[in-house]
Amino acid sequence: MAELVGNVLVGQSGGPTSVINASVAGIIAEALNHECIEEIYGSLNGVLGILHEDLVDLAAESQQQIRALKHTPGAALGTCRYKLKKQADFERVLEVFKTHNIRYFFYIGGNDSQDTADKISKLAAEQGYELRVIGVPKTIDNDLAVTDHCPGYGSVIKYLATTVREVACDSEAMGQGDLVSIIEVMGRSAGWIAAGAALAKRRDHPHDPPHLILLPEVSFNQEKVLEDIRRVLKRERFCSIVVAEGLVDADGNYVAADGKTDAFGHAQLGGAGDALAEIIETNLPGVKVRVAKPGLMQRAAAHAASKTDVDEAYLAGQAAVQAAVRGETDKMVTLLRGDADQYTCETGLAPLSEIANGVKKLPREWINEDGVSMNFQFLRYAQPLIQGETTLPHENGLPVYARLDKVRVEKTLPAYGIGE
């Protein structure tokens, strides 16, 4: 494979995580190692930044900030949910790439983002523009195909399992047999995140909190859940419940407090915890219910990130650059788990199209027969992902997070009208 000399462009897409910036840091650090790479650019707000030619010079950032990126939540380059729709969008992307001699494109994101990367890659090939496109996985939802797990997942479940354990200390102290504590977590279509809360249980202590995990994979049966709660209250004097926002009933309808829909007629989620609270208060008189809804907190909680997760996100960024430099393209970096008892993780590659069109479901056989707890297969899978704590620099009692200078790369193209 002939050496390809040119510039790097990195972009972030979709919902931020605690570790998506660690992948950017890995890409930058690795790119500096290769002489075929000349400039290291970032696009602001994912593909939007490409369309608008909003590029920044990442090599101009201080080493300090790049190091701090490794533990900074959010998405330092900005992200977007914009989907390239029409041919003109894709043509514009290539035009921008050609103008700035982008030869290496790294896109960090989930399914949709990898689909976008795939299409850009194929168009470049069609047009004979030599471009190497490598995707870097990112999603707290842990639903990307092929890869064993996704950077971002380990940190969100470490934070939530910690939280479940802590709130249980509080509820246990108050518990007089009448306290139900609900934590509503993210997860619209899959229970990966809610399931991760099961790690709060100590080994061989099945009665530890969380007492009930309500997953989108198990349709909500009001009578059964109320019976489960009664039983737990009797045994433990309080009941700790983790519920996924995407909980659905037997008819596939979201269990949500108000049934409101958004501007597009989609059911508005986020009300499963409140809905459940209402059901409990109505049907179990005298029982007090407390609902916590961490919302965006859970995917931004870098102060409680998993070191394993941070390191793997960084590694995935490095691996993307290495793969591209050695000639790979149209692939996404995957995480591969070793076969040994002791957890090991290395990176692999999979075609972007396989990622774009696949979804990894939470295996039904990892859920216990009771429908509200996880078995040893899940625990064996998830346990290694939350190992290790990060040490954040603090100033005045608070973590210090990176702030990029975002030195703009000069625009040379006419403005582009999105959606015109």
Added chain:
Amino acid sequence: MAELVGNVLVGQSGGPTSVINASVAGIIAEALNHECIEEIYGSLNGVLGILHEDLVDLAAESQQQIRALKHTPGAALGTCRYKLKKQADFERVLEVFKTHNIRYFFYIGGNDSQDTADKISKLAAEQGYELRVIGVPKTIDNDLAVTDHCPGYGSVIKYLATTVREVACDSEAMGQGDLVSIIEVMGRSAGWIAAGAALAKRRDHPHDPPHLILLPEVSFNQEKVLEDIRRVLKRERFCSIVVAEGLVDADGNYVAADGKTDAFGHAQLGGAGDALAEIIETNLPGVKVRVAKPGLMQRAAAHAASKTDVDEAYLAGQAAVQAAVRGETDKMVTLLRGDADQYTCETGLAPLSEIANGVKKLPREWINEDGVSMNFQFLRYAQPLIQGETTLPHENGLPVYARLDKVRVEKTLPAYGIGE
């Protein structure tokens, strides 16, 4: 003062905090230093445990567990919201004390708990039963009189300021000028907790998140808040809001989503965030709103506790024992701030009655004229309280918290019927 030989009883009362167990640890550790103290008992669930003679032998706990108590959230002895009402209750308390030769009573709690301790102390004096009663301050609400601040407060605001900073990283990444992120925090009648979120701002960066802090002290003016939000969205492309659950309008009514009342006709709180979201969505079309409601998480987040707070809670426990041994009674330990520029803190004592009947309000002059941010006087007050991080022991990727054996002290009295 003649040496008083006898047993110690310690109890916890009211809502748990991240550091209330640190005070128990301080009491136990200090009690071991004094030969006049024979047994060290704990009452389960505060005064309820005294009425029911549910006492545990704290000297039987391992040193390991007592050490772990220092960083364990919740209330390891259990807590209660029960208020001693009738004379018979107080008589029963003294009967239990006499039976178990309790000569030192340490009660860790807020106003109501100190009131209870005061009444017990006075009744013992009336009956000529020699008893030394020392209260230990505890409340995330930071509203106890006389003491400069309350153990529990520093940790809740450190956690929330960290959270505001993290969620802002997330929101900034998504922000296209149309994202409002709301965090609803505790604080029914005072804004101490919400105000603490102001620490998330870096020094000399008044435009840092949180952009708006909505306090119970400043009545909610819908038009002004909407105008504030518009202005921030234009300037920052996202808007970070911290709202106290006890936000009220100009008529003194709670700003809450549904106006539901509980069984006693009290307005149910906890809906200020959702109510605000609805107001924004209705009045600012196209603006997306995300609400996070940490609920019990905020007062249990020992993994992000303030070391200063933990140390002071422990110190307050030690000081309580020292004061009692040297003959003090009917007092609460207070925290005194030194006058020097460099923050120092030592303990003092104040009469229980002064604590029971006072409330410390958030000074109006510490709120900026804009009504939505805090000035340097507040920051100078709060900043030292969040300094330092604790290092928790972890196992399998999660913090390990104390679990007491709770070896029961044999009951010798007939059962007592509460409320009979």
